Amino acid sequence: MEDIEKFLFKFKGYYFNRLPLDIGFIENLDNFEIRENDVFIITYPKSGTIWFQQLLSLIYSEDHRKGAGKLETMDRVPFLEYNFRKMDFEERPSPRLFSTHLPYYLVPSGLKNKKAKIIYVYRNPKDVMCSYFHFAKNVVSQFTGTFEEFVKQFLEGRVMGSLWFDHIKGWYEHRSLFNIQFMTYEEMKKDLRGSVSKICKFLGKGLSEEDMDAVVRQATFENMKDDPLANYDNIIAIGYGLNVKGHFLRKGTIGDWKNHLTVEQNERFDQIFQREMKDFPLEFIWDVNED
Template sequence: MSEVQSSFQQALIGNRNMEDTNKFLTKFKGCYFGNTQLNLEFLENLDDFEIRDDDVFIITYPKSGTSWFQQLLSLIYFEEHRKGIGNLETVDRVPFFEYNFRKMDFVERPSPRLFATHLPYYLVPRGLKNKKAKIIYIYRNPKDVMCSYFHFSKNVTLQVTSSFEEFMEQFLEGKVLGSLWFDHIKGWYEHKSLFNIQFLMYEEMKKDLKGSLSKVCKFLGKELSEEEMDAIVRQATFQNMKYDPRANYKNIIKTRYGLEAKGHFLRKGTIGDWKNHMTVEQNERFDKIFQRKMKDFPLKFIWDMNEE
């Protein structure tokens, strides 16, 4: 392909990506939000949202284990969820903070209130800085995040009409819901001293769910029996969640994205699926960008299931 053809193709991709971005996303204070169920007035007043001392926030970049952790928190905090007595979905027990698609009155919710959010550190309510409410930040290797995000955007939210190669460009430019992955994780980590926060790796949860659960319970100050812990681990496996309507968002997909949405909200949840998507060239390019942007970043990443 000639240089002129290549430039022309890049321009076409850029235009198409921009159309997708404008159609599905809204930029607010430097961060991209999905248009579905977005309440700009709520966002504008976020800083003043009153935080309670026993609030718990799960914070993630999209496709980093949010639904999984919503299920985990539901199982930790609600005995009826653990015993399968209550039919309440996890999204009702641990609602999304900035996408309130159930139109809940958060002020009226009984304590402890549990929330999930993709917000960057600079947009969360200032009450979180009193360090009493707890934050759990779950992070995942960005190659798997990007691959999972591509499938989710293509099959569930129907926001992507492009190829994987084109989506990779959008992802690396931060023109996706949640904006740039690098900024999200670095922002939270670099400002961790402002918050009562624990960082948890998605891949560690995959390798040792019970160990991760113990760590989380200790941080939350929750004492559970061995039997309760085993029940949580059993119900929180990816396969069980995939077919548990309380945990897998199937009903939400129908109401929120329409019947055209296909595929599972939870797809694979594996480590290293990026190897099935990325060419050698794409992988090398990603590695260069990662090394440049994450130089001296102290959190470790696991890229492969066999890696320790």
């Protein structure tokens, strides 16, 4: 089993990635000043974070839509807790766009005034787990064990982001504290244009048909994978070296878990899911053919 303490930092019951973390910033995060027009994407790792960063930056940036901007997605929609670029967030012009994996109880208290907007994107956890396995093994090289060992670690919450079940349930059960919209990774895959319209309505952003076409075209998984400003390959090279085998953007499909889980692993996962998510009202799509 991996020596997770080497790579993870536990703070108030939640596991952070140790490498890019400013612990002093995290300890004072509750007091981070929120502006009324801030927008936050909140995800559990491997649930469409980079895709949604690209969507938000396309919706808010005309330069990005027209292909004139040279900023990477990481610079347009930076992580709050992982400040890779050492930005001064207070100097950023409004509206500020952020992404985060934080649980509900660690976000700045200013988000509870319901003025800043939050979009929580979730994905079926079997695909999350399989995507996470490849990411941990081939991109950040923090895991060298078998898939079975990773399944156990994931289901125990001994990964960056901690336990998936706690993350989504915590945000949903405390949704009344925030101005929050829940969306699924799978609905975005099945109807990207409809999803962009839904996002724009929540954000109060009106786009022309031409701008909508540009957002949808540039935010397809295939286009993002080939776009060095969007695919995080530069971040990988800087943070983890040039010899990394994997990519942040791997397949982006629905139902890839069927290529990984054995019958026994799948049954075990289902039992845990049914126990943990009993009476949970949000719906999940497990297969590309599901409605």
